[in-house]
Amino acid sequence: MSLLVVGLSHRSAPVSVLERASLPADAQVKLLQDSLAAEPAAEAAVLATCNRIELYADVDKFHAGVAELSMLLARHSGVGLDELTPHLYVHYEDRAVHHLLSVACGLDSMVVGEGQILGQIKDALALGQDLHTAGRLLNDLFQQALRVGKRAHSETGIDRAGQSLVTFGLEQLAGADGIYAWARGKRALVVGAGSMSSLAAATLARAGVAEIVVANRTAARADRLVEILQQPGGTGVRARAVEMAAVERELAAADIAVSCTGATGLVLTGDAVHAAADARSDAARLFLLDLAMPRDIDAVAHRVDGVTFADIETLAEASADAPMAADVDRVRAIVSEEVAAFGAAQRAAHITPTVVALRAMAADVVSSEIARLDSRLPGLDAKERAEITRTVRRVVDKLLHAPTVRVKQLAAEPGGAGYADALRELFDLDPQTVAAVSRADRGQA
Missing domain, CATH: 3.40.50.720 (NAD(P)-binding Rossmann-like Domain)
Known part of the structure; x- marks a missing residue:
């Protein structure tokens, strides 16, 4: 699954279009519900303010996701798809993360540095949580955006770049x-x-x-x-x-x-x-x-x-002429740094179910071999059996420790998504077992 955002704002659309495309609260609810009912989306959140409407989703197909989300925005905004499409922007994966973090810091606001957007992002997350349309990915993303926005305001003078x-x-x-x-x-x-x-x-x-x-x-x-x-x-x-x-x-x-x-x-x-x-x-x-x-x-x-x-x-016209503060560059650096950190964390989390499944398989092998040893050496007393079991488990843990730590480190790097596939292939892990671990992990989010 991959992060996708489709939206329009004061930067991409004239006020006349934004006015007509505004989403009241009940329309936002229906948009989120319909987004999850659509096949490409597994999670969804909507950020609707006076000068932006953005639909965030976790999709399994890029082109199908763009088409479906665009159609849903048109349907619920009441603006025809042909008229809306020229004003829509699309961000995918790291670019989508970069966009939301920039929005949270006020870099994409009509007035640079305004802080009200943080409250609106918080409301968008709360709505997704209440409707159960925001899962692990969007919860992590929006919470990261809130944290980064607060960091930008506390560590820089972005507030001086513009007012609310x-x-x-x-x-x-x-x-x-x-x-x-x-x-x-x-x-x-x-x-x-x-x-x-x-x-x-x-x-x-x-x-x-x-x-x-x-x-x-x-x-x-x-x-x-x-x-x-x-x-x-x-x-x-x-x-x-x-x-x-x-x-x-x-x-x-x-x-x-x-x-x-x-x-x-x-x-x-x-x-x-x-x-x-x-x-x-x-x-x-x-x-x-x-x-x-x-x-x-x-x-x-x-x-x-x-x-x-x-x-x-x-x-909008007046703010276009407002002077930019020097702190804007520092906020942009913070955003870039946080985008990289978010991507690394998500990639590392992606391989966790595979590592858990590998260790579970190793534990099953140990249990099976100890059971076979019992049948071959029925005279072992409890103390001897316990010592043999601990020894075998230590050997297996030591053999698996370095590769599993290293694979998590590699997976966190750009292009590291393939390590989970390689691990599953090398150890012939059951895909259904890995999927079950992943579902259980998401259920705890």
């Missing part, structure tokens, strides 16, 4: 004033109560806004976010929750609005933005930030007088 998408978006609205001077004393409306919206609310609270109004389709989640914002010892910001039906009314009273929901249609229409801008009694601008994919706020907001608007598309 939320912070970057707010900085684009604030301009030269900076977030803290720009936000102080303003009234903010936050639509949504998920991770992005919560991060936006917390950032605005720290920046000194006077009030935050939270709107969410699930009232309990909005109430919970308000409770967090008003915790003792916090920022002291005033916060309250409202129903989604009140969003347009609250927009007219707000100075800043950030929206990031899972809605499939517009949350704020062009008419709503026009009405909010017209309702303002002074010359102060209305600042809008849309972090949703598909978009929450009508793109016509770019052309409304008195409104400063940033969305995923404009943030």
Whole structure:
């Protein structure tokens, strides 16, 4: 079996395609279930964020795997395969590992170095584990990605290469004033109560806004976010929750609005933005930030007088001109080092069932020969028999020790996958026995 990833992101597809291809939670579940039902895939995990959709799988056939995963992405995203295919990228084996580790470190993000992707990778792994679609390979891979991402942030200054998408978006609205001077004393409306919206609310609270109004389709989640914002010892910001039906009314009273929901249609229409801008009694601008994919706020907001608007598309354009930190090179070196380590570990693990089967066969041979000795020398007492048994086992263990240690070392090197086959052939190991050991090993993962 081999690792394969098929996906699209802000680097390969325009925002218009990414918007239409976004996968809500129920579609992600169905995609994973259908991926496992497809013949080429034995494991599957999906990483779906506002600017990427990637399907990871353990496949036994490359071309069949690419075709099947591409078709499944098209089916569940609702974008036709002919339209989707030009925007898809494919990574296989070490390149697939390299890709996910780069993503985890923020090297492939719209804003280099952003750390939110680690939470999204963690969520993708949790979903695969809950649905039992992530087995040994994908569990190992995604856990490695989380570890490497944390290592990159702790050992380098990759955080300085860029900010989180939320912070970057707010900085684009604030301009030269900076977030803290720009936000102080303003009234903010936050639509949504998920991770992005919560991060936006917390950032605005720290920046000194006077009030935050939270709107969410699930009232309990909005109430919970308000409770967090008003915790003792916090920022002291005033916060309250409202129903989604009140969003347009609250927009007219707000100075800043950030929206990031899972809605499939517009949350704020062009008419709503026009009405909010017209309702303002002074010359102060209305600042809008849309972090949703598909978009929450009508793109016509770019052309409304008195409104400063940033969305995923404009943030992508702005981040393309952002300076790269010198630490990026160090993170790339970490990724390369970790890809090699992951490959070596996987290759070494691949030969373990064969080594276990070989030792089991040797143990059977020892047991058989001791039984035959008993029939030939029935007069042996228990002490003599035990000493002979220990001696034979020591001889067998010493003979097998050096070759099994060496074969594990060789198997961990590039091109070492053939050593397991050679071992099975040389010792005439039963393939079914090796497979049984491998299945038992996976069951313990």
